[in-house]
Amino acid sequence: MSDNNMIQEQAIQEHSHSHVHRDDIASKMGMWLFLFTEILLFGGLFLLYLAYRFQYSQEFFTSAKNLNIVLGTINTIFLLTSSLTMALSIAALQRGNKKLSIAFIISTLGFALGFMIIKYFEWTAKFAHGIIPGGETLTSRPHGEVIFYGMYFSMTGLHAIHVIVGAVLILFMLRFVIKGKLNKDNYQRLENAGLYWHLVDLIWIFLFPLFYLLH
């Protein structure tokens, strides 16, 4: 049993008179299980993408050329870097450097905001060209293109919702760190928020090549 585990067991025993107790291992385990369900949620979409890519390979090929690789690449860099700053903020908190941790959390949030702003410009540019889900310009195009953009908007849309949820989560963690509720000895919730954020990043790593690069 590792030291960490020993401390855990002690913590459980000390608090066993009350039914609300702190168990960091359980909390991490619960978070991993939840992330597993998130992957399966996106898994359904990836499965659909796979089926339709086979069915409409030509149209997927041509539609992908219309996406803006430069903006996509910048967003990928943003998310990857934000994962790094997130991990650094946890490391900083574990070493008791509260100020540095706060700085890293804020930069993570900055990257998240940057990602959403670029996403906004990407989507509005598509709308300006009449590529609106259910819009007449789009539905009159070949079926494969309708499906491509259907997949594009639903997958990146669901991902964007996850970016927002993750950012809100991190915002709360920022508050807790500033208030000292999360500190050197109690950082599990920040680590959980970090895990969630890495998942958001991970899904984008798959979305980016599937939509922007494969053509």
Next chain:
Amino acid sequence: MGKSEFTFSHDNYLNNNTGKSNLMSWLTTTDHKRIGLMYLYGMIFFFGLAMLIGVVMKLEMLTPGKTLIDAQTYNAFFTLHGMIMIFLFIIPGIPAVLGNFIMPIQIGAKDVIFPRLNLMSWYFYIFGGIFAIASLFLSGGPIDTGWTFYVPYSIRTNTNVILPLLGAFIIGFSGILTGINFVTTIHRLRAKGMTFFRLPLFVWAIYATAWIQIIATPVVGITIVLVIVERLFSIGIFDPALGGDPLLFQHLFWIYSHPAVYIMILPAMGIVSEIIPTFAKRTIFGYKMIAYSSLAIAFIGYFVWAHHMFNSGISDLSRMIFSLITFLVAIPSGIKVFNWVATLYKGSIVFKTPLFYVAMFIFLFSIGGLTGMITSSLATDVHISDTYFLVAHFHYTMFGGVAIIMIAGLHYWLPKMYGRMYNEKLAMWSGAIIFVGFNLMYFTMFILGYQGMPRRFWSYLPQYQTLHIVSVVGMVIFVMGMIVMAYNLIRGARKGPIAPANPWGGVTLEWRIPSPPPTLNFDKDPVVTREVYDFTNPDDYGLPKIEERGINE
């Protein structure tokens, strides 16, 4: 909780020590026992509503043509009956009520690992339920797609589809959170000495179920979301007019919804494995095989979904493969049934109500399972697909299997939950009435279906009328039995005679603490020293002996 002439001398979870009003103390509780009861009350409400809808549907079938309601109302009714029964009663049923109440006690824990998340799951469940039935009262009318929401009809119909779908999504979320909570609880909060192979089999079943909830539910979640998005924005993913493939919807839907039937049946099998040793006074036969077969069912259950699509136009090769894998499910199920029967063999059987229901279960579920073999054979399935045969098969497994055992579990654990006893004689009689009514109602449907009566029709050809009338008579008997059973349980919970802590002579942990359980379950941490279900030399778990009181004191 109601008026009672006797209050329990020990501090228990039903007492309100919070300083809040009684109602608020329940709505803000994080106690797993209270949350279990709140699920129970929610479920009684939803089950009652869906049963009422079912009664009206059955009465409509008394005569060909219109009897009570018009065709559109009938469409809405079979949709709502299915939706409420499946998403609000039978999927969350046993895990949320009895899993919440009993499982933490059985592993020697004071609560589940995330008590506040547990309360949140209950609120999600209730809000999801309200969303699901709200469409009844909105303009446009209630959803009429059937509980499977098949596209493209669910995209085209003008009834309220989005709201109930959102409800199903929220309820699914509630199930995921409960699943995560239970898996983590079983990993982290077992008492000292409680190894995995000393866990009561009900805990094993809840564990396997929780995993299916975690793994399967997200897939139907995204499918439901995509139907909503399809309706709102016409993205084309499931709409054949825009190039989408409706078959993909069916695949994604059944990838969840088939494992979901194991979410329903596994906990029921767990309860059977608890009741049989207690009333046979004998250790369970083949403990490890029963535990492993739960996991095997959960695993195989993942690879059989397309047997719901034998007539949807999928390829012959995949039909054969899915048919073969479907037959494999019979192996772990058979292992369980044979082990149960072997446990009863040469046992000192005490035939009380819970065991009576278990006996009913073995009979009814065997019929349900064996007719499942008929539906999973490719050739016969073509003939009986979408007929009353399927409806009968489904109700034999779901009601005859799951709901009967949920009733058995409520009889078995009622003295633990409320510290009071129901009337044994009335319980036996109501069980017998339910059994007769159930068979009369649903066995007739097997014959109707075999003769070609299609499901989901509000009218029929005159030659089917005799059997329909027989079935309706069965329904009336069945409902009477259900009412007597519910009356007996509710009366027992409120005013029944005080029950002893261990009325059945059970050996698992929940029978070693007072009834109703103290707020934190155990005054002293239990220690497990040997295998569970040892009736010759039962484990005392290091707990003080509880005063035994007679049932009719």
